[in-house]
Amino acid sequence: MPPHANKDRPLAALIVPDLLELLEEHPESIGPQTEEMHPADLADIAEALPEDMVRAFLSALPKERAGEVLEYLDESLRTMVLEELTAVEAASIMSEMTPDERADALEELDDETADEILAEFEPEEKAETERLLEYDPYTAGGLMTTEFVSVDENLTAEEALVAVRAMSRAGRREAMYTVYTIDGNGRLRGVLSLRELLASPDGTPLSELAWSEVVSVAPDLSQEEVSQITSNYDLVALPVVDAEKRLLGVVTVDDVIDVIQEEGTEDAQKFGGMEALEEPYMQIGLWQNVRKRGGWLAVLAVSEMLTASVMVRYEGELGRVLLLSQFIPLVMSSGGNSGSQATSLIIRAMALGEVHLDDWWRVVLRELPAGIILGLLLGAIAFGRILVWNALGLYDYGPHSFMIAVTVGLALVGIVLVGSLTGSMLPFLLKRFNFDPASASAPLVATLVDVSAISIYFSIAYLLLSGTLL
Amino acid sequence: MPPHANKDRPLAALIVPDLLELLEEHPESIGPQTEEMHPADLADIAEALPEDMVRAFLSALPKERAGEVLEYLDESLRTMVLEELTAVEAASIMSEMTPDERADALEELDDETADEILAEFEPEEKAETERLLEYDPYTAGGLMTTEFVSVDENLTAEEALVAVRAMSRAGRREAMYTVYTIDGNGRLRGVLSLRELLASPDGTPLSELAWSEVVSVAPDLSQEEVSQITSNYDLVALPVVDAEKRLLGVVTVDDVIDVIQEEGTEDAQKFGGMEALEEPYMQIGLWQNVRKRGGWLAVLAVSEMLTASVMVRYEGELGRVLLLSQFIPLVMSSGGNSGSQATSLIIRAMALGEVHLDDWWRVVLRELPAGIILGLLLGAIAFGRILVWNALGLYDYGPHSFMIAVTVGLALVGIVLVGSLTGSMLPFLLKRFNFDPASASAPLVATLVDVSAISIYFSIAYLLLSGTLL
Numbered sequence: 001m002p003p004h005a006n007k008d009r010p011l012a013a014l015i016v017p018d019l020l021e022l023l024e025e026h027p028e029s030i031g032p033q034t035e036e037m038h039p040a041d042l043a044d045i046a047e048a049l050p051e052d053m054v055r056a057f058l059s060a061l062p063k064e065r066a067g068e069v070l071e072y073l074d075e076s077l078r079t080m081v082l083e084e085l086t087a088v089e090a091a092s093i094m095s096e097m098t099p100d101e102r103a104d105a106l107e108e109l110d111d112e113t114a115d116e117i118l119a120e121f122e123p124e125e126k127a128e129t130e131r132l133l134e135y136d137p138y139t140a141g142g143l144m145t146t147e148f149v150s151v152d153e154n155l156t157a158e159e160a161l162v163a164v165r166a167m168s169r170a171g172r173r174e175a176m177y178t179v180y181t182i183d184g185n186g187r188l189r190g191v192l193s194l195r196e197l198l199a200s201p202d203g204t205p206l207s208e209l210a211w212s213e214v215v216s217v218a219p220d221l222s223q224e225e226v227s228q229i230t231s232n233y234d235l236v237a238l239p240v241v242d243a244e245k246r247l248l249g250v251v252t253v254d255d256v257i258d259v260i261q262e263e264g265t266e267d268a269q270k271f272g273g274m275e276a277l278e279e280p281y282m283q284i285g286l287w288q289n290v291r292k293r294g295g296w297l298a299v300l301a302v303s304e305m306l307t308a309s310v311m312v313r314y315e316g317e318l319g320r321v322l323l324l325s326q327f328i329p330l331v332m333s334s335g336g337n338s339g340s341q342a343t344s345l346i347i348r349a350m351a352l353g354e355v356h357l358d359d360w361w362r363v364v365l366r367e368l369p370a371g372i373i374l375g376l377l378l379g380a381i382a383f384g385r386i387l388v389w390n391a392l393g394l395y396d397y398g399p400h401s402f403m404i405a406v407t408v409g410l411a412l413v414g415i416v417l418v419g420s421l422t423g424s425m426l427p428f429l430l431k432r433f434n435f436d437p438a439s440a441s442a443p444l445v446a447t448l449v450d451v452s453a454i455s456i457y458f459s460i461a462y463l464l465l466s467g468t469l470l
Numbered sequence: 471m472p473p474h475a476n477k478d479r480p481l482a483a484l485i486v487p488d489l490l491e492l493l494e495e496h497p498e499s500i501g502p503q504t505e506e507m508h509p510a511d512l513a514d515i516a517e518a519l520p521e522d523m524v525r526a527f528l529s530a531l532p533k534e535r536a537g538e539v540l541e542y543l544d545e546s547l548r549t550m551v552l553e554e555l556t557a558v559e560a561a562s563i564m565s566e567m568t569p570d571e572r573a574d575a576l577e578e579l580d581d582e583t584a585d586e587i588l589a590e591f592e593p594e595e596k597a598e599t600e601r602l603l604e605y606d607p608y609t610a611g612g613l614m615t616t617e618f619v620s621v622d623e624n625l626t627a628e629e630a631l632v633a634v635r636a637m638s639r640a641g642r643r644e645a646m647y648t649v650y651t652i653d654g655n656g657r658l659r660g661v662l663s664l665r666e667l668l669a670s671p672d673g674t675p676l677s678e679l680a681w682s683e684v685v686s687v688a689p690d691l692s693q694e695e696v697s698q699i700t701s702n703y704d705l706v707a708l709p710v711v712d713a714e715k716r717l718l719g720v721v722t723v724d725d726v727i728d729v730i731q732e733e734g735t736e737d738a739q740k741f742g743g744m745e746a747l748e749e750p751y752m753q754i755g756l757w758q759n760v761r762k763r764g765g766w767l768a769v770l771a772v773s774e775m776l777t778a779s780v781m782v783r784y785e786g787e788l789g790r791v792l793l794l795s796q797f798i799p800l801v802m803s804s805g806g807n808s809g810s811q812a813t814s815l816i817i818r819a820m821a822l823g824e825v826h827l828d829d830w831w832r833v834v835l836r837e838l839p840a841g842i843i844l845g846l847l848l849g850a851i852a853f854g855r856i857l858v859w860n861a862l863g864l865y866d867y868g869p870h871s872f873m874i875a876v877t878v879g880l881a882l883v884g885i886v887l888v889g890s891l892t893g894s895m896l897p898f899l900l901k902r903f904n905f906d907p908a909s910a911s912a913p914l915v916a917t918l919v920d921v922s923a924i925s926i927y928f929s930i931a932y933l934l935l936s937g938t939l940l
Binding site for chain 2: 037038040041072164168198199211213215235253254261265268271274281286290294297305308311312325326328329330332336337338341342345347352354369381382416442447
């Protein structure tokens, strides 16, 4: 097993003390000694170093390795290191990064530093990087790399293999598991895997080998859709083409995995009732932590104050039948809980592309019976609880205990139904008006349902108990 | 753009009517006509067909294509079709699937059907499939395929390339972007990408080209950890080795993406306060929908009844100062909301491996100040709201309005702090006792915090208002 597989003693903890000593005394030996290590492990080690030693560590590595390590380095640390380096040093390391990672890293720098580094690139590299920087980072264009392998569709398999070998000798090609065939105008015509190329008899024309139905996307397609397509077709690379079908770049599967995880984190945090964080939780400062949470908490608290106004309306009833207050928390939380379940189901189904906007009525048809059954379940539990408590003398609900039990039970049927419907429809409503459906958080649904829950509860109480208790 | 990119008119809707006609009149033409299509698209089309036509459609395809389509087919439909086919037919199509998908498909069938089909496989294929079936499906062993490319470490680059070409000609090799080098005992010694192999000068010994630090895992590693490692190292394939480091199989990145999405869905549904569904939301029946939600709803409702007992204790105070009831929903929901935020942060950070069990005190150190600041924010809002309403005459809080505002404000500080701490610590507690931290759902946290919220609120009211209002 490689050292990293031992989770209890992370590689970095084992190596950092020795490394600090080497940096002090024999920096020239660091390159050879770390030669066989995966750049992701070197990045972990860099992250565990004291911040002021990271630059020295990167400088001790061969340029190519330093560039690879930068690709795996935590974003804020990467930005810090790049700002510390001179523009010439930064540019020479960044030239070794893949074009898409290089553009991403530049994007995080302040404009001035980025421009200084850009100015140090070779003209061709500079132009390529600037082209990539023009795309919105959250689209196919922003994700794609320009290091891909394309060959003329008129070649034979053997000629293509020679061309591919020449390209891979000329330099690192990130997206090289798939070979694209293009026509004389650079238009994407077909795709074949490197395996298919290697397996083919020597004389076969490429046009016979390649698949002509190529899954490709436009550069402005959102990263969510890019990840859905990559995952639906089990791709390792997704070609990006312009309106004339000219091949612009390729999105590789490792970037898609990052997108899927980012999107999952954002959705989870939004669903928890906050704005998505920009960095991992353990790295954010107190201020970001508070700011991302405080906004929604305040909005929700202000909305929840509506319930105070509703409560005021029923203060008369409450004064006469004080024991009704006992069940306020129960009816409120049951509405919120059923709403939270329905919302999480729908948001996730939307994120995976299982449910679309025009499916809303199908969802209603599912939630209506589900909500009624779940409501009856909770209603029965509460009904039983009140009668049992009364019978056992645990609490005296008075002569009208049966009607109180009916009130709470019926209220729960209505409230769970309203909760399920509100929770399932809110993501549709948000999506319809071009908001992120993931903003339909558990707390937001609960808050929306609370007002209805209290109104339903007291209305049923008023109907059933007036004349007797009220 | 390929047809699938038009989301408003899915490919399946365009093709199904024509296909039904073809199936009726010229089934033999379906193979050639769909030759260039991606099997994922063919699976979409199969899913859009009337259920009783799916079998005819698969039978009309060449066996190899039918096997590929099965790999992409929705699980329940795949199970249905395989059960309809004779064991001989099913076995001949399944032989064309990749070994890992074949084992997965068999796992979903009832034991009898699976055994009948297994009996029809070639002996070698049968043994391989049975070996794969022995692994827990949620581990590296359950995910891996046995179609990988390994070569003797003593070969030269050119010899290895010849071997790789021979292997790829001999049949489909799923995990073939990476070449593993092994010693005479089948032990994993190194790894190199197909690119590195193609780029190397002819005479180079493989041992010089291959990376000796190979990221590999044991077959019993959980699928979550498999996906974390694959994503950390940007791998397209992760080798699985036994205790002697013999190469058993390889987990490919497309399966890792499926795992990441499955885990994300499970976590989202659990966080919404329910058990994870076994199938996509739009495919589950009413009964599963109700069962997966009803259990937790009932548990939460029963727990929430604890609040009724707490409310009873404060009924005296509530009777004397009825207007305190107005703010019960606000204090309850604020505690729940802050708890839900903290929980979603920690669960997600744990799922991504950013936070570990022994980080709990670091989290406390972050949540303590954050909770206090957020509590002060909400407290200030409520305090202001009461005084403003009172001043504007929107509601008459009486002569002690200031103390009521202080009560509600102070209660919120305490409640938001308790909410943040409870919400952030519950996932640690669950993980410590080997439960899934994702079970710390928003509703569960809210329910736990509700009892404290009401107690804190009435205790502060009792302290501050006794002698005046109480």
